[in-house]
Amino acid sequence: MGATSKSFRQSVSLPARLAKRVKSLAKSRRTSANRVMVDLIESGIEAKEQEKQRFFALASRLTESKDAAERDRLKKELARMTFGE
Numbered sequence: 505m506g507a508t509s510k511s512f513r514q515s516v517s518l519p520a521r522l523a524k525r526v527k528s529l530a531k532s533r534r535t536s537a538n539r540v541m542v543d544l545i546e547s548g549i550e551a552k553e554q555e556k557q558r559f560f561a562l563a564s565r566l567t568e569s570k571d572a573a574e575r576d577r578l579k580k581e582l583a584r585m586t587f588g589e
Contacts, residue, residue, distance in 0.1 A: 516541070559585055 518526065523537075526544075530537040559582065566578040 555585070 526537050526540050530540045533540065562578055562582055562585070566575060566582065569575045569578065
Protein backbone atom coordinates (compact mmCIF):
# COMPACT_ATOMS: atom_id res chain seq x y z
CA MET A 505 0.00 0.00 0.00
CA GLY A 506 1.64 3.23 -1.16
CA ALA A 507 1.93 6.39 0.90
CA THR A 508 -0.40 8.28 -1.44
CA SER A 509 -3.13 5.64 -1.63
CA LYS A 510 -6.33 6.31 0.22
CA SER A 511 -7.51 3.75 2.75
CA PHE A 512 -11.09 2.52 2.88
CA ARG A 513 -12.69 0.91 5.89
CA GLN A 514 -13.96 -2.59 5.18
CA SER A 515 -15.59 -4.97 7.62
CA VAL A 516 -14.60 -8.61 7.19
CA SER A 517 -15.82 -11.63 9.11
CA LEU A 518 -13.20 -14.33 9.54
CA PRO A 519 -13.65 -17.87 10.75
CA ALA A 520 -12.30 -18.18 14.32
CA ARG A 521 -9.45 -20.47 13.25
CA LEU A 522 -8.30 -17.99 10.60
CA ALA A 523 -8.64 -14.99 12.93
CA LYS A 524 -6.45 -16.80 15.47
CA ARG A 525 -3.77 -17.40 12.83
CA VAL A 526 -3.87 -13.73 11.77
CA LYS A 527 -3.48 -12.59 15.38
CA SER A 528 -0.62 -15.03 15.87
CA LEU A 529 1.15 -13.73 12.76
CA ALA A 530 0.62 -10.16 13.91
CA LYS A 531 2.10 -10.92 17.30
CA SER A 532 5.14 -12.67 15.82
CA ARG A 533 5.72 -9.81 13.36
CA ARG A 534 5.04 -7.22 16.03
CA THR A 535 2.43 -5.48 13.92
CA SER A 536 -1.34 -5.15 13.79
CA ALA A 537 -3.76 -7.79 12.59
CA ASN A 538 -4.97 -5.24 10.04
CA ARG A 539 -1.45 -4.91 8.59
CA VAL A 540 -1.14 -8.70 8.41
CA MET A 541 -4.45 -8.98 6.55
CA VAL A 542 -3.45 -6.24 4.09
CA ASP A 543 -0.12 -8.00 3.45
CA LEU A 544 -1.83 -11.36 2.96
CA ILE A 545 -4.42 -9.90 0.59
CA GLU A 546 -1.75 -8.11 -1.44
CA SER A 547 0.31 -11.32 -1.61
CA GLY A 548 -2.74 -13.32 -2.67
CA ILE A 549 -3.66 -10.88 -5.43
CA GLU A 550 -0.07 -10.85 -6.67
CA ALA A 551 0.05 -14.66 -6.65
CA LYS A 552 -3.18 -14.86 -8.66
CA GLU A 553 -1.79 -12.38 -11.20
CA GLN A 554 1.41 -14.42 -11.54
CA GLU A 555 -0.63 -17.60 -11.98
CA LYS A 556 -2.68 -15.87 -14.69
CA GLN A 557 0.48 -14.70 -16.47
CA ARG A 558 1.95 -18.21 -16.29
CA PHE A 559 -1.26 -19.65 -17.74
CA PHE A 560 -1.19 -17.25 -20.69
CA ALA A 561 2.52 -17.90 -21.25
CA LEU A 562 1.86 -21.65 -21.38
CA ALA A 563 -1.11 -21.13 -23.72
CA SER A 564 1.08 -19.02 -25.98
CA ARG A 565 3.79 -21.67 -26.01
CA LEU A 566 1.15 -24.28 -26.85
CA THR A 567 -0.05 -22.34 -29.90
CA GLU A 568 3.53 -21.76 -31.09
CA SER A 569 4.88 -25.27 -30.48
CA LYS A 570 5.37 -27.64 -33.38
CA ASP A 571 6.61 -30.56 -31.25
CA ALA A 572 3.79 -33.02 -30.52
CA ALA A 573 5.31 -34.23 -27.23
CA GLU A 574 5.73 -30.67 -25.96
CA ARG A 575 2.18 -29.78 -27.04
CA ASP A 576 0.85 -32.79 -25.11
CA ARG A 577 2.86 -31.82 -22.02
CA LEU A 578 1.64 -28.21 -22.24
CA LYS A 579 -1.97 -29.35 -22.64
CA LYS A 580 -1.66 -31.49 -19.53
CA GLU A 581 -0.09 -28.62 -17.57
CA LEU A 582 -2.85 -26.22 -18.65
CA ALA A 583 -5.48 -28.82 -17.69
CA ARG A 584 -3.84 -29.23 -14.27
CA MET A 585 -3.86 -25.46 -13.77
CA THR A 586 -7.49 -25.22 -14.84
CA PHE A 587 -9.03 -28.28 -13.22
CA GLY A 588 -6.54 -29.25 -10.53
CA GLU A 589 -4.71 -32.55 -10.09
